[in-house]
Amino acid sequence: MNSNVTLKQIAEALGVSTMTVSRAINKKENVDEKTRKIVLEKAKSMGYTPNHVAKSLVSQKTHTIGVVIPEIHHTFFSEVVSGIEAVVHETEYELFLTNSGEDANREKKVIEALRSKRVDGILLSCAENSVDFEYYKTLIKSGINIVFFDRCVENIGASCVSINDETSAFQITKHLIDHGYKKIAHLSGPKNLSIGQERFRGFKRALEEHKLPFRNDWIVESGFREDGGFNAMNTILDLPKSDWPRAVVAVNDPAAFGAMKSIKEHGLSIPDDVAIVGFSDDIRAELMPCPLTTVQQPAFVLGKKAAEKLIRLIEHDDEPVENIELVTKMMIRSSCGSHHNS
Amino acid sequence: MNSNVTLKQIAEALGVSTMTVSRAINKKENVDEKTRKIVLEKAKSMGYTPNHVAKSLVSQKTHTIGVVIPEIHHTFFSEVVSGIEAVVHETEYELFLTNSGEDANREKKVIEALRSKRVDGILLSCAENSVDFEYYKTLIKSGINIVFFDRCVENIGASCVSINDETSAFQITKHLIDHGYKKIAHLSGPKNLSIGQERFRGFKRALEEHKLPFRNDWIVESGFREDGGFNAMNTILDLPKSDWPRAVVAVNDPAAFGAMKSIKEHGLSIPDDVAIVGFSDDIRAELMPCPLTTVQQPAFVLGKKAAEKLIRLIEHDDEPVENIELVTKMMIRSSCGSHHNS
């Protein structure tokens, strides 16, 4: 079955030692040009492919990077993967792509698998319900190179690449406030993740700075997915009509899409009855019946920066831990009440 | 740096042989329960993680599958990957995700890398410009397990999982014909790939069976991407106005999106001036200003079937080569002239 040719087989076929073959193929010095030529020809004719498994065992390097994504479906993450891939493709690394499916246990399982496969480093974006920071700490202490991206756990000794969530959430909330909205709700991310906390903090700060009412029943945890956004919005619209907010800041676009569905099903119109803004600039955002105002995250660049940082960590022992923050861009469309005629 | 604990270290710490530790950890028989307990405790306290690299070298199996995707950005492929991942997650395999970026040379490069890493099998969807079938044949002859998906090279000894492209293209073309369109153009895929050929054949057969004109200047190769579709449609609309077709069958949705852009830029309306249909049911299709009529491909299922077939090939020597064809579903929207009032 596995008819893979080895250096030894080439060596035997040629009547030389394995080392000579190894040196010839790996372009080392001190090999006679004639010998090299003969070896390379033989290697080609026998269909030799170097065995990276054995190389890895000897060199203690696999030239492999593990990526843990919470949700492959999310277009934001496929963009990020694309950025990672762009960097990795330039180097001699390969990508192990794994999916935690927003489940912390599965996340642990895939991380352990990646460790077993002795990846040189891991790029990690936490699952929605990850809370076991001790696990992350042990992981980091064990010496593995880790870079968190987008959904980070900060200040536990690992580098993070994220966007300026607090500021961005502040700005987009302020945008709604500038439109004159005073009753603003928030569909929040999970409280355990920095990304959820930060966006919530930005939202809250905007309200406070403008002395607007902050109501606990207008803060509902939706998580990052469409169904969560749908349910969260339903919860809000279950309030008496007089208690309804006039605008909503969703933690991300999928949650906003879910909320939009709920708003429609309640017979309300966007943005006339309820304005809404998202966060991600999902590919669908501008195509919605009422195009969604949202925060554009530089997903591709984020993936690139994270991969670059990780490779630097792998290749240089003195590379420092670092938090890299990227800036976002507001995409003003109709769902917030701007361009209302469109 | 690499402070990975080995079986030997545990053995030494415990004063037993490496084999005893190996047996205890791998749940083999013939180990005293007391010994096993002691070993497992020590392994845990020392932070042991099994070294899959060494295991792979011994067992000649890496429990790893390589995936070659032509274009990560394409939502169709992220759906496929998602399906592959769903299967792989149930097994003990891991995924090497690679991207050929629609470039045959890069495709060869990543395949060689996957071979070097000794993946147990490869899932491959050809790049747009892949023509070197000899290379594929050599690959297959070398004994590697390969399953083509979506973009297949058939009858060269490898299994394929694809959709019924010819029939689907026939049906969607017939749908346009049933609307009364007689002048129909085709933005075709690359001629070297089965997928392009099949869709073209289906298109052509529909025209022939209905005795409609078939014009060579209405067949333009667009490739699979938006810019290709845009350029191809421009080429068609550069014809004298009297030679314009009334409807267009695009080889896939991105190409259709590009064509729609071109049509709009020519000041024409869809479907009143030019009707258009796509192929993929991209996530954006139903959200377009004029929702795109298209063929829904079971991307997730396709990924699943391909992964399942590959794993069967890996695990059973007598698993036969097989062409698996999945059926599609027409998604009738407005761009073809149906639901025209919507």
Added chain:
DNA sequence: GTTCATAATGTTAACATTAACATTATGGAG
């Protein structure tokens, strides 16, 4: 207290490769 079956543990070699050291050729200087 032998004997012997079997459970428990140990030893060796192998997987494919390379680093480090060892040996053997080569050919020019004297």
Added chain:
DNA sequence: CTCCATAATGTTAATGTTAACATTATGAAC
């Protein structure tokens, strides 16, 4: 022709694990 520097090639051991065989301990039957 001998010497010797150096180029070319060879040998050994190591990477972490396990299969296959080898040895030792255990304890029950006689």
